[in-house]
Amino acid sequence: MGLLALAAWTLVRTALRPVDALTREAAGISLLETGCSLPAVPGDDEIARLARTLNDMLARLRDAAARERAFVDDASHELRTPIAVLRGELELALAADRxxxxxxxxxxxxxxxxRLSRLADDLLLLARDRAGSLVVRTEPVDLLDLAAAEGRRLGTLHGLRVEVSGDPVVIDADPERLGRILANLAxxxxxxxxxxxRIHIGRGPDGTTLQxxxxxxxxxxxxxxAAFARFARGDDARTRGAHGAGLxxxxxxxVVTAHGGTVTAANGGPLSGAVVTTRLPRSGAPLQVRGAQGQLEDEP
Incomplete structure (x- = not known):
């Protein structure tokens, strides 16, 4: 009886091995991995048909995600022109009316x-990032000089006392995009x-740190x-009087990912508040995405 039970268990395990493989593969697949699919199961039994059905479902989900990204990209792009016209007309009216x-x-x-213009630009940037088509133009940038200039401007704009310290480091980067990082954080x-x-620039053997x-x-x-998730908003203590979209x-x-870097959020640090640490590659390290001519696409 024991040998019979063992043989039955072995037979069931062998029969269900393809199902186990399908389960492991399905757990590791992301919609962003557009080329991934489940392994094909030979034959025409129930398990083989299940594998084909799941692969067809994944293909439909990828198509739907691609259409969603294209829609957000197109809508954000189309919004920019009428919003720019609206801003121009309002500025003219403001100058003329007493x-x-x-x-x-x-x-x-x-x-x-x-605000609508910034939102449209943000949605367009995020749509390109999700589609893997966000491009950055690069040039040698002295990160300490850039942080000092942005710190003066942002301190005046937001009424903040801004301290900039650290090492003079030159990296290959997009200065406008790096300025956008500092502007968003400030x-x-x-x-x-x-x-x-407090903005601090650090230099290490593996790259540059912007804290x-x-x-x-x-x-x-x-x-x-979930600090870096789209539309993430903190509680009232962290978003007092905020009207942003959480982007x-x-x-x-x-922007950091497009430069081949990483970013983390924490609490504490030198001023006992929020701390965002960006790590960027050394000068000359390959970027994740570059434009064909080193230019931003469809940027004003």
């Missing part, structure tokens, strides 16, 4: 138009109620693991 109430309304409308800190910002720390309340514990940190991650 009535106080009208000017107040025009300023409010212009602020909303500028804006987040100001929105959270921080009064001081931005503030004296605000820090990230909520539940947000630390700032996801933009930071997209």
């Amino acid at each position: 009535d106080h109430e009208v000017r107040h309304s025009l300023r409010a409308a212009l602020a909303e138009a500028e 804006g987040n800190s100001a929105t959270a109620g921080a009064s001081a910002l 931005v720390a503030d004296d605000g309340p820090g990230f909520p514990p539940e947000m630390l693991t 700032g940190l996801s933009i930071v991650r997209a």
Whole structure:
């Protein structure tokens, strides 16, 4: 009886081995891995038909995800022109009209138009990042000089005390995109109620570190693991008076990834608030994505 039970168990295990393989492969597949599929099972039995059905389902899901990304890309791109026209008309009206109430309304409308413009740009950037088509132009950039210049500008803009320190490091990067990283992080800190910002540039054997720390309340514990997700918003303590869409940190991650780097979020640091640490490759290291002519596509 024991030998019979062992033989039956062995037979069942052998028969279900393809199912186990399909399960392991399916668990590791992401929609972003557009070329991945489940292993084909030979024959025409139930398991073989299950494998073919699952592969057909994965193909449909990939097609749907591609259409979604294309839609967001196209919609964001098409929005930019009418929003730019709207901003221009509002600026002209604001310059010409002298009535106080009208000017107040025009300023409010212009602020909303500028917010829509930033949102359309952000959605376009994220759509390209998700599709793997985000490109950066590169040139030698002195990261310490760039941080000092951006620090002065952002300190005045957001009412922050900004301290910049570290080593002079030249890397191959897109200075506009790196400026966008600092702008997003400074804006987040100001929105959270921080009064001081510390930007530190470090140089190591494996690359360059750009650390931005503030004296605000820090990230909520539940947000630390999802800080860079799209549309992630913290609680009221971290987003006091905020009207953003929760795209700032996801933009930071997209830009850093396009430069071949990594980014992490934490609490504590030199000012006991939020700390965002970016690690960028050394000068001359290959980027993840480059444009054919080294230029940004469809950028104003």
